[in-house]
Amino acid sequence: MSEMDYWYGCIERVCVVDEGKDSGQPKIWIYVRWYYRAEDVKWYDTSIANRMKRRELLDSDECDYIHFASIDGMVKVAYVDENMATYDETEDREDPASRLFTRFDLEVKIVQDEGRRPRAVGVTLRGASECACDGCPDRAYDDEYEQRYCDRCERWMHLRCLARVAEKLKSELIHALFEATCDDKELLRCITKPIARGGVHKTFGNGNEAMKVSDAWKCLKRGEDVRGWDEDVNTYALWPEAEEALYYRCPNCKQHWV
Ligand SMILES: [Zn+2]
Numbered sequence: 001m002s003e004m005d006y007w008y009g010c011i012e013r014v015c016v017v018d019e020g021k022d023s024g025q026p027k028i029w030i031y032v033r034w035y036y037r038a039e040d041v042k043w044y045d046t047s048i049a050n051r052m053k054r055r056e057l058l059d060s061d062e063c064d065y066i067h068f069a070s071i072d073g074m075v076k077v078a079y080v081d082e083n084m085a086t087y088d089e090t091e092d093r094e095d096p097a098s099r100l101f102t103r104f105d106l107e108v109k110i111v112q113d114e115g116r117r118p119r120a121v122g123v124t125l126r127g128a129s130e131c132a133c134d135g136c137p138d139r140a141y142d143d144e145y146e147q148r149y150c151d152r153c154e155r156w157m158h159l160r161c162l163a164r165v166a167e168k169l170k171s172e173l174i175h176a177l178f179e180a181t182c183d184d185k186e187l188l189r190c191i192t193k194p195i196a197r198g199g200v201h202k203t204f205g206n207g208n209e210a211m212k213v214s215d216a217w218k219c220l221k222r223g224e225d226v227r228g229w230d231e232d233v234n235t236y237a238l239w240p241e242a243e244e245a246l247y248y249r250c251p252n253c254k255q256h257w258v
Pocket residue numbers: 131132133136137138139157158161
């Protein structure tokens with residue numbers, strides 16, 4: 001069986017009806033909240049299923065009692081907060097898409113016809129971050145397309161929407177914000193890279209690395225010694241290396257650059 005052939009659920013409660021001391025047959029029921037795989041959600045909404053990554057699970061509100069003997073094992077599911085730029089890396093410093101992870105909630109509509117088991121008839125996705133740009137044609141995140149992050153607003157927006165609605169900022173202007181304080185060329189290069197995900201930046205983007213660089217920058221501004229700032233930073237994630245990035249003024253706060 002492959003990893004995605006299993007059903008996954010979060011254990012909410014363990015109900016011991018009979019420990020089985022006398023009978024030798026314990027009766028233990030487990031109350032679980034189901035995760036939906038792309039495989040499960042495709043029957044209700046293919047547009048959600050098509051956007052899901054291979055190891056992605058949706059945290060549904062559908063609960064059920066299952067017999068304890070039907071549990072095969074325990075796994076870790078990484079939770080990703082869609083409204084943040086950062087995420088928990090796996091132990092080998094991969095992004096969460098390299099293991100089981102969940103980032104959206106799923107509301108499941110259940111009906112129960114007389115004398116029959118309750119069944120799901122529809123689903124609604126909750127908790128997806130929505131592009132902050134006016135007139136965005138498709139607010140959901142599709143990791144084929146680049147998004148930028150405003151640290152002040154804690155929101156993501158499509159690069160293609162920014163190009164349409166936001167004020168474009170010259171790279172000299174962005175560099176000027178840092179140049180006077182920073183004579184470390186590589187730090188200057190990294191701090192002037194926008195926080196991005198999708199496209200070449202992959203599903204979870206460069207947020208973790210960008211935030212480490214931002215911390216180094218804050219230290220530098222306070223006059224602290226930041227030598228060795230890049231020891232723990234994968235500067236390659238702050239892509240593209242040589243090319244100038246396109247910068248925009250965040251259309252939501254109209255203050256930060258993205
Ligand atoms: Zn958009």
